[in-house]
Amino acid sequence: MELYERSAAQLGKMLRAKECSAVEIAQAINDRIVAVEDKVEAYITLAGDQALEQARAVDAKIAAGENLAPLAGIPIGIKDNICTKGVLTTCASKMLYNFEPPYNATVVDKLLKQNIVCTGKLNMDEFAMGSTCENSYFKKTKNPHDLDYVPGGSSGGSAAAVAAGEAVLALGSDTGGSIREPASYCGIVGLKPTYGSVSRYGLVAFASSLDQIGPMGRTVEDVAMLYSAICGHDPMDATSVHRDYPDFASGMKDDLKGITVGIPKEYYGPGVDEEVKKAVMDGAKMLESCGAVLKEISLPSTDYALSAYYIISSAEASSNLARYDGVKYGYRCENFDSLTDMYEKTRSEGFGDEVKRRIMLGTFVLSSGYFDAYYKRAKLLQKQIADEFAQAFKGCDVILTPTSPSTAFKLGECTDDPLKMYAADICTVTVNIAGLPAISLPCGKGANGLPIGMQLIGSKMSEATLLSTAHCYEKAVGGFGPVPKLV
Amino acid sequence: MEYEVVVGLEVHAELSTKTKIYCSCKNSFGSEVNSNCCPVCTGMPGTLPTLNEKVVEYAVRMGHALNCSINRICKQDRKNYFYPDLPKAYQISQFDIPLCEHGYLDVILDEQGNTKRIGVTRIHIEEDAGKLIHEDRFSGSLVDLNRCGVPLIEIVSEPDMRSSAEAKAYLDTIRSILQYLDISDCKMQEGSIRCDVNVSVHPKGSDKFGTRCEMKNVNSFSAAVRAIDYEANRQIELLEAGGTVQQETRRWDDMRGQSYVMRSKEDAQDYRYFPEPDLLTIVLEEEYVKQLKNSIPELPNAKIKRYMTDYALPHFDANLLAENLDKAELFEEAVHIGGCQPKNLSNWILGDISRILNEKNIQLQDTKLTAQKLTDMVKLIEKGTISNTSGKTVIEVIMFEDKSPEKVVKEKNLAQISDTSALDAIVQEVLANNPKPIEDYKKGKTNVLGFLVGQCMKASKGQGNPAILKELIERFIQEA
Numbered sequence: 001m002e003l004y005e006r007s008a009a010q011l012g013k014m015l016r017a018k019e020c021s022a023v024e025i026a027q028a029i030n031d032r033i034v035a036v037e038d039k040v041e042a043y044i045t046l047a048g049d050q051a052l053e054q055a056r057a058v059d060a061k062i063a064a065g066e067n068l069a070p071l072a073g074i075p076i077g078i079k080d081n082i083c084t085k086g087v088l089t090t091c092a093s094k095m096l097y098n099f100e101p102p103y104n105a106t107v108v109d110k111l112l113k114q115n116i117v118c119t120g121k122l123n124m125d126e127f128a129m130g131s132t133c134e135n136s137y138f139k140k141t142k143n144p145h146d147l148d149y150v151p152g153g154s155s156g157g158s159a160a161a162v163a164a165g166e167a168v169l170a171l172g173s174d175t176g177g178s179i180r181e182p183a184s185y186c187g188i189v190g191l192k193p194t195y196g197s198v199s200r201y202g203l204v205a206f207a208s209s210l211d212q213i214g215p216m217g218r219t220v221e222d223v224a225m226l227y228s229a230i231c232g233h234d235p236m237d238a239t240s241v242h243r244d245y246p247d248f249a250s251g252m253k254d255d256l257k258g259i260t261v262g263i264p265k266e267y268y269g270p271g272v273d274e275e276v277k278k279a280v281m282d283g284a285k286m287l288e289s290c291g292a293v294l295k296e297i298s299l300p301s302t303d304y305a306l307s308a309y310y311i312i313s314s315a316e317a318s319s320n321l322a323r324y325d326g327v328k329y330g331y332r333c334e335n336f337d338s339l340t341d342m343y344e345k346t347r348s349e350g351f352g353d354e355v356k357r358r359i360m361l362g363t364f365v366l367s368s369g370y371f372d373a374y375y376k377r378a379k380l381l382q383k384q385i386a387d388e389f390a391q392a393f394k395g396c397d398v399i400l401t402p403t404s405p406s407t408a409f410k411l412g413e414c415t416d417d418p419l420k421m422y423a424a425d426i427c428t429v430t431v432n433i434a435g436l437p438a439i440s441l442p443c444g445k446g447a448n449g450l451p452i453g454m455q456l457i458g459s460k461m462s463e464a465t466l467l468s469t470a471h472c473y474e475k476a477v478g479g480f481g482p483v484p485k486l487v
Numbered sequence: 488m489e490y491e492v493v494v495g496l497e498v499h500a501e502l503s504t505k506t507k508i509y510c511s512c513k514n515s516f517g518s519e520v521n522s523n524c525c526p527v528c529t530g531m532p533g534t535l536p537t538l539n540e541k542v543v544e545y546a547v548r549m550g551h552a553l554n555c556s557i558n559r560i561c562k563q564d565r566k567n568y569f570y571p572d573l574p575k576a577y578q579i580s581q582f583d584i585p586l587c588e589h590g591y592l593d594v595i596l597d598e599q600g601n602t603k604r605i606g607v608t609r610i611h612i613e614e615d616a617g618k619l620i621h622e623d624r625f626s627g628s629l630v631d632l633n634r635c636g637v638p639l640i641e642i643v644s645e646p647d648m649r650s651s652a653e654a655k656a657y658l659d660t661i662r663s664i665l666q667y668l669d670i671s672d673c674k675m676q677e678g679s680i681r682c683d684v685n686v687s688v689h690p691k692g693s694d695k696f697g698t699r700c701e702m703k704n705v706n707s708f709s710a711a712v713r714a715i716d717y718e719a720n721r722q723i724e725l726l727e728a729g730g731t732v733q734q735e736t737r738r739w740d741d742m743r744g745q746s747y748v749m750r751s752k753e754d755a756q757d758y759r760y761f762p763e764p765d766l767l768t769i770v771l772e773e774e775y776v777k778q779l780k781n782s783i784p785e786l787p788n789a790k791i792k793r794y795m796t797d798y799a800l801p802h803f804d805a806n807l808l809a810e811n812l813d814k815a816e817l818f819e820e821a822v823h824i825g826g827c828q829p830k831n832l833s834n835w836i837l838g839d840i841s842r843i844l845n846e847k848n849i850q851l852q853d854t855k856l857t858a859q860k861l862t863d864m865v866k867l868i869e870k871g872t873i874s875n876t877s878g879k880t881v882i883e884v885i886m887f888e889d890k891s892p893e894k895v896v897k898e899k900n901l902a903q904i905s906d907t908s909a910l911d912a913i914v915q916e917v918l919a920n921n922p923k924p925i926e927d928y929k930k931g932k933t934n935v936l937g938f939l940v941g942q943c944m945k946a947s948k949g950q951g952n953p954a955i956l957k958e959l960i961e962r963f964i965q966e967a
Contacts, residue, residue: 083533096532103526105533204532209764238537238766316764319567322576323530327630343569366567366759375761
């Protein structure tokens, strides 16, 4: 097995046993990037030299006998909406094509302190708006399982890099499914943590009340390790939660005795492909065989979730993205004859179509005369959806649903049909609206040979249970399959 | 036709907290351009605000001082608009649930201390924006972001004022309360208090208000008076000429003494307020709010009334003393030591002491004057040991040297001469040199006596006891 195919947990053990060096690992990832990146196109900015430097520092620490964090020396890619000091952070937008933040996101500081090796900045849908990664200003990332297909989005670069072995782990961000959906399309594991458990400081905001940074990896254990490394209260983020966080990677159980899995019928409706339903139900049976009890439940407000999500997220986005005005940083149009003209041209030229669509939608729903009919009602619905989940969790420990109604789209399939793309979020948005944690796991393949994902949803701060359940499933199915060859 | 003027005011006061409202930058004025700001207050991508709790404390104290009810659960909202001095393109403010609301302020309007109650609609917290700088050497505008994130409270009044004088009294009282609470520097020239003025007029006797205009860019309280008077006249002239007042926002140009239309009602901006998702709901414990209420000191109006009733000071004196806490404290301490007339203490504080402070451009705490020294000196005057004129010499010394008034009197030989034998010669000489006034006096013009006493005081170098001099003069003239 090549080094780039190994998990973070395995590589960590090898490093400590001195079976390989951090530089060898970093070099293996760099070589893999050289071999497949022109096919996959996962990265916007590569940091190969810096990665080797960081790896050398880790080797020096190992040689000096220093105690290292579990992820020390592990090559990790970072989604390009997470600020990295002095390194381009573009949000895959022309608007920030030249933006180098003078600060690190809190999660980046945390990881650097734990001596991780940063492979570079990963492609995404512009400002995290999209489900295919095709809304990037720079490039279209491909699905490593079939290069004619999208990797999903918006954390498409993160999912593709991890799936292709171009990074061992990656950070993504999830506002309505942006970690889970690409994880599902690319056949990897992605966790959207409880809102408030990972600091948002330095995550370029899309929808502040829904955004959450989370880990993506090829095994549940790896995802648990990365989650442990980034969670925790941050005084720089007023919405981050004070609580004790366990070491998630070491606390995982071996069976699912005492676990009740809720199956909400609303998530298996006519909009979901039959092959997806079947794969997820097979997953349910596998959970049952590990000792879990299955229970049909109902979450009746699910049908309204997509509308509520697009209203709330677009409203917040219209405000969050107003700061890109050409005044202080980023793109500014070349010729203008007044301040208003400069604003209009800068924003017309700097943003892509999907971003503009959402800014217009958000501006509309916040406008005087429409606020009550849209934003206010969406917020009421948000509360109703959250209450329904809270009620459901009185009768079950986790809820099992498909991650996406289908396998990955073909490239270009929804470029002209935004509503079709929005519908792909149907199973994931409720989780963000209710602020819950959820994990996507591979559960088989479709007729086209592309991965299918299933989603486990937990109550707030129940990541330990989620990860434990996911880990049992992974062991029961004998792992999630190899990294595609691509060469 | 006679018209009634209706005025409502929105006062923005910068709070003097150590740090800014949402980041840890120093809250200070006068730093080098764009040197006192950080990624948070300049709204860089990915940064987040965290609320400075001191700002809430200061605002709640102001709320208590203005008799408001405090919303112990309230939120912050985003006010969205584009302008280069607003780097996030939204201002974090409070929309439908302000921290404080439904208050009032009693404003003293006349010499008798009669008051009028002005309603306070609300007080909310918000962040200040940066500043645009225009320089000749540069064709566009430059932006200074140092002021971004400076904490502000906005105090909104009801349209309860009926003249510019009432508005001025309201503004002066607001300022002195801010000073009493020590929550704002109140430096007009640094823009730490600004106000927007709403004016309408209607025929006297009618209970229906006219259409109002809002004036922005009013940068001093005296400018507010000018702006209100100008606007009231403009509207009255418009109505008299058969026109109607349009609801609009106008910009006050204090240099020209005129206002100009900024935007009409149709162009009113839609700020698309919505709850700020990056900040948590503000929740204040009842006990904490009570504690802040108990921390409110005696406020200027109460002080003025107390000085008028307890110490029989005229409104003029009471008002001037209350306007400056240092002076009020000196006065009260001196009164407390006792042994002299409060009015005499007030005269010295508001007279020579204030004059000296002004001349030297210093504060009371920059001097060596104590309440004890002041009462000791006034007692010497009241007992007749020194004259009022000698007091002027004494005060100059005791304000800046560690000497008691008695010592100064001794050193400078200022003791008043009450010994008639010592004063005889002086009186005789003055009378000999002034035959005309003596004639006048004899004809019944007794007011020349003052002139003659003055001449004798002059001749005695201020040391003659004027009462005794007066007695001697009268006796000599009658004996002559």
